[in-house]
Amino acid sequence: MNNWRLKEIVVMSVLSVVFAVVYLAFLPVGKLLAAVMGPIGYDLIFGIWFIVSIIAAYIIRKPGAAFLSETIAATIEVLLGNAMGPILILSGVIQGLGAETAFALTRWKRYTLAVLMMAGVGAAVFSFIWGYFRSGYAAFGTTYIVSMLIVRMISGAVISGLLGKAISDGLAKTGVLSSFALGKEWRKKKAA
Template identity: 25%
Template sequence: MAAETGKATPKSMPTIRLNYYIVDFAKLGVVAVIASIIFYLAWYVYDFGTTLLGPILGVIVSYGLWYSGAIMGAVLVRKPGSAFLGETLGAFLEAILPTPGGFTNLVYGVLQGLAAELVYLYLGYRNLTVISSALAGAASGIGALIANFALYRELIFEVSPEEGAILVVAVALAYAASGALWAAIIHKTLETSVARRA
């Protein structure tokens, strides 16, 4: 029937409806502000963690905090694009603050938010779970790794190929583990808070 009328069926032409309302943008604004504060404080957590626990464990306890904008945006708004916007807007505000990352914070935010967004889109926004957020957080870690390659590629190639490969794998696992850990904590915290207010 679709061939006769020249119209595509819903299955052959999938669409993503955003349907954002003022309240959704208000939530994203709040997420952006809170996320930027968390991102700012994460620098101190990272410095303290790496000093006390070493580079790998220090990354695990801190890096997931830099992916929190995506998780908060997705859980609170629950619409396509909310993870990406939550992370990117938070990173934009962080880039304005006097942090070591400067403008590169926005690059990280875009890639981390995009990685989380793709996971949420694939799994579906309507039935978000702690597991889906943990996977989105882990994906954000891969986004951070890609940003590292784009911004600091020369540092990776200062070592031998074998050492570089080991370094990339170790960093990827640490980023993903931290992202999954903090995403699960943030999702559960927000879910519990919303349930209590309902």
Template identity: 30%
Template sequence: MSTTRTPAVTTPRRGSLRATAPLMGWRTVDLLTVAFLGAALGIAYWGWGLAYEAPAKGLAAVFPPLQGITGAPWLVAGVVGGLVVRRPGAALACEVVAAVVSMLPGTQWGAATLVSGILQGLGAEIGFLLLGYGAFGLGAALLAGALAAPLEALYEWQVYWTDWGMGYKVVYALILTAAGAVVAGGIGWLLTRALAGAGALGAFPAGQEARESRAV
């Protein structure tokens, strides 16, 4: 009788892992991670605030609503917060922390930065809410990135683009939404995967997913 055992075959996981129950039961590591991610991305936001003007002017010279493309990088934090922590409020909290941190060195937008952070975070949060906080793949990231844009666009209509006609405003909102999906959603998803692959998210579902993918 043979004693040779057939190696177990690991079946790749289908779907995303949810956060540990209860979903509203935030752990200390969740709070600290949102604060860390928001702070790091807030510094990046501040840097983009210094660099975005040249590309924005170039796009505006072609077609003013194209400036919506340069607004997309400011939507990343909500996507990353939601993908990593996977609890209600994580996307909003991460985006708000990033907005506050980006304000600290001083920005040309002042307190409006915080308003934008709240609106962008709410939009990303709605994306994860629509999926029942149960899907966190690329599709979820694209949805959250896209939905981070509309509320911000409506706000900007009233504050920054007051001299535009409604046609330009609508096109701007559509461009910002599309760019939010591709830029914020795409970068957010890639950044989360990179952090998980590097072992930085071992306490989170994304880290477990990365470990399982390596074991297959």
């Protein structure tokens, strides 16, 4: 983090706090969906729990942004009272690593929609592997397990990647991100 500017750290931290609250707000939605559809109901919206990693990485564009933002958000979520407790921080670390992997594969140089969606898929896959062992998915049939994974990957791609990009682009259009990599990219587009 030697080459991070203070305002990048502040924005990443603020985003993490905001999305920790969003994550808590979506827990009842996930529980309702799971009550109606079984465990796969959570997978429909699981992408919401990765979104800060995609938004922070897309805005800041530095190694570690996805990982750190997701880890901070999970930590804040625990401090705000998530019933899972401290184990949730490990979940955040794993999700952040999954998202960070997609950016690392491009050496943190490409932030296209495809890469953002792959980051969401990466977070989905990493979290699913963790959930498989932690939550006992092995008790389900193979078809159901594969369906859960596919639904979670789609959720990661669409909610985290596509919606994360839309939220970030919306912020950039307002000019509030003008001193960040994404804001500079938007200024170049406007000038062209």
